Amino acid sequence: MVDAAVGVRALPESFRALGSLPAIDYADRFTLATDAPATPEQWARAMFGDVPGFAQQVIWRGLLGLRLSRGRSPDTVAGWRVTGRGEDWIRLEAASWFLSGNLVVRVGGGKVSLGTFLHYDGRLGRRVWPPLSAIHRRLVPGLLRDAVATVEDRARPDGDRDRPGGDRDRAPESRKGGIR
Numbered sequence: 001m002v003d004a005a006v007g008v009r010a011l012p013e014s015f016r017a018l019g020s021l022p023a024i025d026y027a028d029r030f031t032l033a034t035d036a037p038a039t040p041e042q043w044a045r046a047m048f049g050d051v052p053g054f055a056q057q058v059i060w061r062g063l064l065g066l067r068l069s070r071g072r073s074p075d076t077v078a079g080w081r082v083t084g085r086g087e088d089w090i091r092l093e094a095a096s097w098f099l100s101g102n103l104v105v106r107v108g109g110g111k112v113s114l115g116t117f118l119h120y121d122g123r124l125g126r127r128v129w130p131p132l133s134a135i136h137r138r139l140v141p142g143l144l145r146d147a148v149a150t151v152e153d154r155a156r157p158d159g160d161r162d163r164p165g166g167d168r169d170r171a172p173e174s175r176k177g178g179i180r
Contacts, residue, residue: 002141003031011115018089019102019117026118026129028137031111032144036151040090041077043112044105046150047143048078063132065096099125112147114140 005011006028015029038046050072052060060066060079068079075082080092080103092103099122104115116136120126 001033002144004137004141005029005031006137015104015106015113015115016117018084018086018091018104018106018115020083020091020093021100021102021117021119023119024117025120025125026133027115028133028140029113029115030140030144031113032141032148033111034148034151035110036112036148037155038107038112038151040085040088040105040107041082042151042154043107043147044077044090044092044103046147046154047105047114048080048103050078052078059132060094064101064128065098066094066101067096068094095121098122099129112144114144116140 008016008024008027011027011029016024016027019027048056051070052068056078057068060068066079069076069081070079077090077092080094082090083093083102084091088108089104089106092105094101098120100119102115102117104113104117106113106115118125118129120129
């Protein structure tokens with residue numbers, strides 16, 4: 001079962017402190033119990049891939065106008081810049097002209113959590129995000145469950161991660177059929 005907390009006050013200060021935004025206008029955190037072994041960066045890549053897939057580009061670049069990096073890099077996950085990390089967390093950051101965002105992945109205590117923090121840099125952010133946030137909140141639980149399956153598959157010696165044509169580098173939606 002995926003636990004959800006929505007709203008700045010619903011998240012513990014220790015989790016909010018991992019964000020880098022000057023102010024948080026929207027926040028959520030989704031948590032799933034798992035004993036699948038992976039670092040925070042491996043979890044982030046299992047969730048989003050190394051480069052943004054088609055559906056991610058439509059949402060992130062098209063609807064939200066986020067400026068994402070192109071190509072694979074140890075400094076990015078699905079085009080989002082890695083702007084902070086610790087032993088049990090990683091922070092990704094992207095911005096457009098009307099909003100800035102952080103995605104925070106935290107691992108520990110037999111759980112993986114994904115937090116989304118947004119700051120509205122313009123009025124358009126206040127108009128665009130609320131309807132999209134409802135879709136976001138419906139998709140994230142599936143994204144976490146798919147990431148668990150990906151991490152578990154990569155941990156198996158017989159997984160396809162080393163096979164030519166394996167799905168290691170593809171974004172999750174290209175493996176599962178949608179951006180969840």
